Amino acid sequence: xxxxxxxxxxxxxxxxxxxxxxxxxxxxxxxxxxxxxxxxxxxxxxxxxxxxxxxxxxxxxxxxxxxxxxxxxxxxxxxxxxxxxxxxxxxxxxxxxxxxxxxxxxxxxxxxxxxxxxxxxxxxxxxxxxxxxxxxxxxxxxxxxxxxxxxxxxxxxxxxxxxxxxxxxxxxxxxxxxxxxxxxxxxxxxxxxxxxxxxxxxxxxxxxxxxxxxxxxxxxxxxxxxxxxxxxxxxxxxxx
Amino acid sequence: xxxxxxxxxxxxxxxxxxxxxxxxxxxxxxxxxxxxxxxxxxxxxxxxxxxxxxxxxxxxxxxxxxxxxxxxxxxxxxxxxxxxxxxxxxxxxxxxxxxxxxxxxxxxxxxxxxxxxxxxxxxxxxxxxxxxxxxxxxxxxxxxxxxxxxxxxxxxxxxxxxxxxxxxxxxxxxxxxxxxxxxxxxxxxxxxxxxxxxxxxxxxxxxxxxxxxxxxxxxxxxxxxxxxxxxxxxxxxxxxxxxxxxxxxxxxxxxxxxxxxxxxxxxxxxxxxxxxxxxxxxxxxxxxxxxxxxxxxxxxxxxxxxxxxxxxxxxxxxxxxxxxxxxxxxx
Numbered sequence: 001x002x003x004x005x006x007x008x009x010x011x012x013x014x015x016x017x018x019x020x021x022x023x024x025x026x027x028x029x030x031x032x033x034x035x036x037x038x039x040x041x042x043x044x045x046x047x048x049x050x051x052x053x054x055x056x057x058x059x060x061x062x063x064x065x066x067x068x069x070x071x072x073x074x075x076x077x078x079x080x081x082x083x084x085x086x087x088x089x090x091x092x093x094x095x096x097x098x099x100x101x102x103x104x105x106x107x108x109x110x111x112x113x114x115x116x117x118x119x120x121x122x123x124x125x126x127x128x129x130x131x132x133x134x135x136x137x138x139x140x141x142x143x144x145x146x147x148x149x150x151x152x153x154x155x156x157x158x159x160x161x162x163x164x165x166x167x168x169x170x171x172x173x174x175x176x177x178x179x180x181x182x183x184x185x186x187x188x189x190x191x192x193x194x195x196x197x198x199x200x201x202x203x204x205x206x207x208x209x210x211x212x213x214x215x216x217x218x219x220x221x222x223x224x225x226x227x228x229x230x231x232x233x234x235x236x237x238x239x240x
Numbered sequence: 241x242x243x244x245x246x247x248x249x250x251x252x253x254x255x256x257x258x259x260x261x262x263x264x265x266x267x268x269x270x271x272x273x274x275x276x277x278x279x280x281x282x283x284x285x286x287x288x289x290x291x292x293x294x295x296x297x298x299x300x301x302x303x304x305x306x307x308x309x310x311x312x313x314x315x316x317x318x319x320x321x322x323x324x325x326x327x328x329x330x331x332x333x334x335x336x337x338x339x340x341x342x343x344x345x346x347x348x349x350x351x352x353x354x355x356x357x358x359x360x361x362x363x364x365x366x367x368x369x370x371x372x373x374x375x376x377x378x379x380x381x382x383x384x385x386x387x388x389x390x391x392x393x394x395x396x397x398x399x400x401x402x403x404x405x406x407x408x409x410x411x412x413x414x415x416x417x418x419x420x421x422x423x424x425x426x427x428x429x430x431x432x433x434x435x436x437x438x439x440x441x442x443x444x445x446x447x448x449x450x451x452x453x454x455x456x457x458x459x460x461x462x463x464x465x466x467x468x469x470x471x472x473x474x475x476x477x478x479x480x481x482x483x484x485x486x487x488x489x490x491x492x493x494x495x496x497x498x499x500x501x502x503x504x505x506x507x508x509x510x511x512x513x514x515x516x517x518x519x520x521x522x523x524x525x526x527x528x529x530x531x532x533x534x535x536x537x538x539x540x541x542x543x544x545x546x547x548x549x550x551x552x553x554x555x556x557x558x559x560x561x562x563x564x565x566x567x568x569x570x571x
Binding site: 048049050069073074075078079080082090095099104154 | 430434437439442444446449
């Protein structure tokens with residue numbers, strides 16, 4: 001479904017991604033794990049068209065995306081759950097959800113949003129209670145739910161999630177990962193960038209490990225989970 | 241299942257009801273109170289409300305500030321006047337042509353400036369306003385220079401010239417109310433929601449499918465045409481234009497009017513304009529101290545009421561009443 005080939009990105013003289021290739025197939029969760037500064041966000045933003053790569057190729061269902069502007073990629077079915085949520089804090093929960101469906105609407109014709117909003121509320125009942133509240137007044141966990149809901153509103157082909165667990169209490173993190181697993185069961189395709197290797201490898205089908213802008217390991221999530229190196233790097237487990 | 245109220249449709253219905261009631265009231269006014277000088281003052285309220293509503297759309301909805309609304313008011317006034325006087329075009333048609341000129345210039349400025357971040361718009365439009373003022377003063381063969389232009393024809397409807405205050409009132413107010421209605425609906429539409437999202441300054445709006453740069457240019461063009469239309473209506477009402485018409489100071493007055501009425505309220509823009517125009521006309525000596533009054537109001541807004549003076553006072557009184565009510569219940 002989504003394919004990156006030999007993508008390189010640099011910010012000025014600093015190289016953020018070097019020759020990165022990965023692919024996400026339809027209906028799978030692919031985890032992208034790495035520590036702070038490994039290049040996870042850069043990779044997500046490159047897929048979303050917010051960062052321009054210096055070289056390489058991005059394809060969505062065999063359609064070349066490299067020169068496609070960000071707003072167009074949204075129309076083609078790429079939705080982002082950005083790092084730190086990036087909600088429209090002054091606007092209501094409902095407005096944020098409606099904005100999520102923006103790419104589906106055209107001038108003068110609103111798509112039927114009601115059904116989609118109901119779907120999001122079924123997934124996150126808490127958001128239904130808060131639908132008229134300003135987004136910024138909600139807790140971190142509720143905001144993360146809204147960010148995911150906003151992405152779902154576009155009926156995306158693929159959802160790119162950038163650290164959905166960041167800054168949240170363990171109980172909320174567990175709830176968020178549970179929802180991501182549910183979304184896969186509904187047939188959604190997800191690329192999940194996470195520092196939380198343990199939780200993401202548990203729900204992912206496959207995973208890539210990103211270190212200093214390079215992919216250093218890849219494979220089935222369950223197999224990577226068995227590797228000592230991962231456990232040492234991301235879980236702090238030492239050989240006993 | 242929780243009920244989901246989709247905002248836009250309800251709000252558009254509510255707007256229509258309020259605007260219709262307001263329109264009915266304004267149109268009934270001359271028939272109830274008869275003719276009088278007050279109609280002349282209210283015509284100016286209808287005219288000046290247009291640039292204020294335009295700026296309110298730009299600053300309130302999408303969070304940008306432009307200092308070019310005086311310049312576009314002048315371009316609307318001079319554009320339509322030059323076409324009507326020098327080329328003999330019918331004033332109604334020259335007014336429409338002038339708005340195309342205004343829109344084209346605004347689009348050109350927007351295309352260059354609005355790709356950058358927001359405060360560049362204020363600086364660029366300030367320079368544009370100065371250029372327009374100089375152009376009007378110096379290009380005297382076309383604009384009449386410092387003397388301005390006289391003998392600008394009034395509009396004609398079905399062979400009747402709009403010369404009496406009442407006739408102009410009955411044509412201008414429906415135009416202003418239509419523009420208000422358009423602005424109100426725009427602000428609750430899908431486009432309005434996108435503009436409010438852009439206003440929050442998150443760089444990710446594009447990844448939701450919103451082409452932010454184009455929306456910013458679009459709202460700047462619409463906002464400028466509001467000012468341009470106000471200028472044209474002004475010129476064909478008073479019959480003359482001078483470089484003072486839509487000067488830089490005029491643009492700053494409009495910003496102050498919004499500070500008074502509230503930056504993010506379209507009705508507030510109308511109330512602000514009405515208040516200033518009426519005080520100007522009927523409060524003895526107010527005109528001399530207008531800028532001091534507006535200046536103090538602006539400082540109060542910046543320090544105490546960031547959403548605008550009138551909304552701030554309304555909130556203050558409202559919370560005072562609620563508090564008073566609670567005290568009364570306790571007693």
